[in-house]
Amino acid sequence: MTRLNPRPHGRFFAGLSLLLATGAARADYTWNFPTPVTPIARDTLNIHNEFMVIITVLFVVVFSIMVYSMVKHRKSSGVEPATFTGPTGAFQWFWVLVPFAILLFIDFVLMGIPAFHAVIEMEDTRTKADMVLKVTGLQWKWQYEYPDSGIKFISTMSTPREQIEGKEAKGENYLLEVDNEVVLPVGKKVRVLLTSTDVIHTWWVPQFGVKRDAIPGFLRETWVRIEEPGVYRGQCAELCGKDHGFMPVVVRAVPEAEYAAWVDKKKTEMAAAAAGSDRAWTKDELMAAGKAGYEKNCAACHQAEGQGLPPAFPALAGSKIVTGPLLSPEGKLIPDSHVDRVFNGKAGTAMQAFKATLSDADLAAIITYERNAFGNNKGDMIQPAQIKALR
Incomplete structure (x- = not known):
């Protein structure tokens, strides 16, 4: 109650x-x-x-x-100091x-x-919880999972780079807007599980009274029961690296019927994305999707034109890895190749493994785009079906 x-x-x-x-x-x-x-x-x-x-x-x-x-008792009023010691x-x-x-x-x-x-x-996270939301912090975005519904997606800041760089006027929700909002039902107790894949992040929504660290290797928890429909904004509250200030949290609280409709819609979108792995994509399709995926997931580190920020974030323009072979003649993964680096990341660096967070189509599109943008012009491409086979 x-x-x-x-x-x-x-x-x-x-x-x-x-x-x-x-x-x-x-x-x-x-x-x-x-x-x-x-x-x-x-x-x-x-x-x-x-x-x-x-x-x-x-x-x-x-x-x-x-x-x-x-x-x-000031001296100027003629008060004499006492002689007792206490x-x-x-x-x-x-x-x-x-x-x-x-x-x-x-x-x-x-x-x-x-x-x-x-x-x-x-701390009472388990008592009468109606649903679970798993939150995973990534540099520099959030991954959300709804275990009960099988829904999983990445939420990335959607504020245009032109606003950040001062080329356009700042919007109403500057730095506090995302491409994929968290949607939760009003009046339901939601158990929130938090972890991280790289460094410590903090999931913070001021109007929820919730501010909990997401720590690599640990599963922490909190809970919310939102009582009023609306859109509630927060951000990462832990200094987590270069783009710490670009890690917003946006939660949309809706009535239960609207939440159920959103779940159905999200499942349909996920099914369509999975089906995309089984068809052949044209190079133009991969390049268009890859550009959008690169700007959302890669540009923060490697920059919009692929010039990077060496030595922490190497340039992709002219990179030997990016312009190297895609797969072995047998269609297998080549260690330390371009596909391997995007797929599995690189230990000890900020390069994360995207195989756990991006779909087959997203991975194929980004890899194809990087090999044919920034002056690389390799002319080749990789299909989502090939990525799917590598899993």
Whole structure:
């Protein structure tokens, strides 16, 4: 059951916070929390507001006493300094234990109990979860999987390079827009599993109150229950390399019926993509699809014109690997060849293995494009069926 307000006095603190914030600040949450749309986010906001009131009262009381003492007992007013060295005996213990007891009460009762409740609720990922979403961080994009539905896709930032380079005016959702949004049903508890294939990333959506690291070799978890339909934006919150700032998260929350329609549509798209592996593609088709796939998956490292950023990201223009042989005469994979590098990546570098994230058609198109762009002009191509056979 969703608790609209876990503590009665939470309504007072939340109301006080909203009263102090201006309408503009609430709209873009420059100075305040974004509007919470999950139980975790609401708990976080309530606790934050309570803590702010408590520490503000403490600050005002202590600071007022300090200022009063300095003004009242200043030398210029003729006050003579005392000669005692401090309380002794039981009186000394009184001045030690009473402030300690006050702070203990504040920390454990007024602050500790509400915070404990919130932490326990944040970690309760398994209880009555309606579905699972697996999130995998990649440099520099996200892969999403819906194990219950068999859906899997890559989400990449879609802000045009022209806006990033200052050649065009910035859009409304500059750097916070993607080609494939995460779609989740409203009112369902979603268990979110997180991991990474390379470095530590952090999946963060402010309005969800969720910010959890995705760590290579580990499977971490959190959960969300979105209560309001809408589009919610976030980003990677861990310094993860060159394009850390270009790793947005976009979640679209929809009613359950609309979510079911999206699942059916996504399955149809995936079936069509799988069917593309079994037909023969023309070179023009591969080049057109390869250009789009390269710009989405490869240009961040190897640059739009294939010039790279040596030594970390080698140039593809004139590369001996890219202009080398495609496959062996028997149609087998040649170690350290162009196909092998795109297919399996290279250990110890930022070059990831794309066989796990891209379809046969995407891989064939990107490889064909790289061999015939940037002045390479090899004139050859590889079919999706050949990629499929290599799996």
